[in-house]
Amino acid sequence: MTVSLMDPTDISKTQDVETTPFPLDRWYVAALGKELTDKPLGRTLLNRAVVMYRTPDGQIHALEDRCCHRDLPLSLGTVEERGVRCGYHGLLFDGSGKCLEVPGQAKVPSKAKVSAYPVREQDSIIWIWMGSDASSEPNCEPPEYKVHSDERYRYDGDVYHYNAPYQLIHDNLLDLSHLGYVHLRTIGGNASIHMNAEMKVESEGDSVRVLRLMPGSTPPPTYTAAYPFKDKVDRWQEIVFHPSHLEIWTGAVDANTESLDDPNRGGFHLRGFHGVTPETDETCFYFWTQASNPVSNPEETMKLVIEQTAMTFDEDKVVIEAQYANMKRFPDKPMIDIHVDVGPNRARRIVDRLRGA
Known part of the structure; x- marks a missing residue:
């Protein structure tokens, strides 16, 4: 890429x-x-x-x-x-x-x-x-995010500042195959399963949807700490990209108990809002919230979920900032594509089209 x-x-x-x-x-x-x-x-x-x-x-x-x-x-x-x-x-x-x-x-x-x-x-x-000029007025209302008012979920969030361009965060969030390598202590899991997950990528208008399914997985530390899984789980990762933000719905159910096609499936849910806004050409802000559906000790469980979520973002921040620093050291070296880059590449084409590139 x-x-x-x-x-x-x-x-x-x-x-x-x-x-x-x-x-x-x-x-x-x-x-x-x-x-x-x-x-x-x-x-x-x-x-x-x-x-x-x-x-x-x-x-x-x-x-x-x-x-x-x-x-x-x-x-x-x-x-x-x-x-x-x-x-x-x-x-x-x-x-x-x-x-x-x-x-x-x-x-x-x-x-x-x-x-x-x-x-x-x-x-x-x-x-x-x-706006594109001083007289530009909104032609629509801001996006809704009804998860924040959904009684099934509790949520919290924070703001990160990155010394890296905002599209590197798009790339990171649209390609969750990295979880098995970067987030071993939290939401990772078996790296081979992540890299070989069944993946479907769809585009419509200015959005991209990436769906990844990982049946028969071992639940990662964050999942087992927050939910009473019995053994193996069927995991899903659904990422929807918009030029200003991404919505990510991940989670798991006990293996072979529910269909991952059922929008009302149970199990452990994480619903993340990720607002990625450029600060400058080389820096950006990352506004995130994480919602979950604790089944017991909701306050303690949500505190754990937020702490673990922040830990994963700390890990991502180290990787992305180091990646960008190295991109500047090797400005003339091309990067190659692999199979997990379909979603990020589509998102980049959308952003290029919208800015007239």
């Missing part, structure tokens, strides 16, 4: 969206809902510095992260009932980016405003609309 690396770009010179290398005019994950508290949150997304905040009435807003007076990041300011106040000279901005107040000055200059971004909170996920 030949991976084209994007040229490093100076963040301060990339506010012209026409030069951005990412698909635009779509929703991207900007934060988890729990991250927006009573303080502003500054984050660079798709090479654009953004500040997000939640007002006391629960409304969320996103502005460019700069005061139009002397360029201090607004993320260093404070949140008030009417908006965010700059921490340098106290200019107050509302959710539209308009300056409402200049302390010590009766008249607010008409040009005192900053750019605002459409932002929504959907199923405890904060989405931001990244």
